[in-house]
Amino acid sequence: MKEKSLKPELRFNLIISSLIFSVLLGIGFLSYLVPTWGYFGLDEDEPTIKLWGFYIFFAVLPSVFLPKEIVRPSMFGLWILYILTYIPMITGAFFDKKILFDQKLIICLSYCIGFMCLCLFYAVKLFKPKPFNIPHRLFWTLFYFVVFSMLIYIVFLYRNSLTFVNIFSSDEVYETRFAGQEIQEQSAFAGHIILWLSNAFFPFILSVGLIQNDKSKKIIGIGGLIILYMTMANKQYIFSIILIYLIYRLFASPDKRKIFKFLKFLIIPTAFLLFCNEFVDVKIVNDIIFAISGIFLFRTLYTSTLMSVYYNVFFENHPHTYFSHISIINKLVEYPYKDQLGVEVGTYFIDIDKFNANANFFITDGLSSVGYLGVIIIGIFGSFVFYLFDSFSSNSSKILGVLLITVSCVALMNVSMFTTLLSGGLLFFMFLLNNNNIIKK
Structure with missing residues (x-):
């Protein structure tokens, strides 16, 4: 060291x-x-x-x-x-x-x-x-296809309950969260997909967007996490946006x-x-x-x-x-x-x-x-x-x-x-x- x-x-x-x-x-x-x-x-x-x-x-x-x-x-x-x-x-x-x-x-x-x-x-x-080195354009084409396919599925599943509730209102947050959990239980894959999108895919896109100063990736990363927040009112999704930005500025x-x-x-x-x-x-x-x-x-x-x-x-x-x-x-x-x-x-x-x-x-x-x-x-x-x-x-x-x-x-x-x-x-x-x-x- x-x-x-x-x-x-x-x-x-x-x-x-x-x-x-x-x-x-x-x-x-x-x-x-x-x-x-x-x-x-x-x-x-x-x-x-x-x-x-x-x-x-x-x-x-x-x-x-x-x-x-x-x-x-x-x-x-x-x-x-x-x-x-x-x-x-x-x-x-x-x-x-x-x-x-x-x-x-x-x-x-x-x-x-x-x-x-x-x-x-x-x-x-x-x-x-040994790196596998998928070409840059091919990698992002395939990656976006997977991410947007998953996001479209989640939006369709929650189409009647998407709402951006006040993050400081506990009553609204828990009401949305319980409603979202009921919808999630109707699908065998929804919970896993939301976890992958919120914990991995969108944070990854946002991180690369900040490093490259790529406006489109920043919008996709932030927008995706906000949409996921509208499904379950999980504050961690909003917190992730702020944290990633602050840590990027720090480093x-x-x-x-x-x-x-x-x-x-x-x-x-x-x-x-x-x-x-x-x-x-x-x-x-x-x-x-x-x-x-x-x-x-x-x-x-x-x-x-x-x-x-x-x-x-x-x-x-x-x-x-x-x-x-x-x-x-x-x-x-x-x-x-x-x-x-x-x-x-x-x-x-x-x-x-x-x-x-x-x-x-x-x-x-x-x-x-x-x-x-x-x-x-x-x-x-x-x-x-x-x-x-x-x-x-x-x-x-x-x-x-x-x-x-x-x-x-x-x-x-x-x-x-x-x-x-x-x-x-x-x-x-x-x-x-x-x-x-x-x-x-």
Whole structure:
């Protein structure tokens, strides 16, 4: 890793930034998350100095070792997972009182080791796969044909219910989402097609459009994600547009302090929203802050916090899946539940029919499968997946690799590694990146 090219104080800045972000999440758990969303099943533990000390130790420790320069695309993905998945998981484990203190330490030790295992294959030299080099025009002709065929099918399926609802209106969003799910259940392929289009195809088109400054690809990428939002009111589709653009701007800049700038980008709105939620008492402002906080704080930052509590408590007295949540493995190992795992866990805590508590890959693939050891196992497997991604991306644009791994890591915040590989488009991205004719020379 070419870390010597950066100023020595950058590591210090990254550690301090991680510390500030961790403290903010801890404060937010006590001052915002429990008071506002505690009815989801959260109970705050007594915030003693001892608890805060161990929390900060486990939350900040990975920032001492993570790469401070993005040499491989997955290194940026690692920082995304650290900030938006690892620290929130640690926050939930330490600050919820349903988890006893000794158990908190064991849980967070497994999280820490599992997360650091994601770095294992950075010590292995990348292999150079032979690119297949489909001609530029032929590739995009075939690709557009597949994408637009899928989109036309989805638009036809949802033709009577397409609507652009207010992203800040929870009632409208959930009404549209439930209606969309009913339509989706009528088709065996609709769910998979929407996942492929939203997690892979349209983000890929938008990413290439930004890199090439191709207006038509930008319009197709953004327009496609907006149309998909109109089917299910999934806020992640709109979020993807904003995220891809911001990450592109970050990596198009010559500034080497990309991770530090990314941390600052998250720290500032987090601090601002927590401050406003605690101290601002103006109704119009409060309504706006509540809506934005619901998306940015609760849905983006604290989802893994909530799931960390849910799944650790759930598996204290429920059987592990032993990876039987994976389609192929459940042919060999019996799946112990009636519904999918997220629904089983969600309805255990919340009395809502089919409430789906989707969790990140550390929890879904690791903790749920074989407990704390599973977190370490999935960390090692994840490191190998990132190694493959980096190797295939060596045949294409580095910025494109960064943008695509960002999209995949956002998916990993909510679903399993195996779902992300197949339905989430991670394998598809590896295939695409092995064609060095994607971007017009």
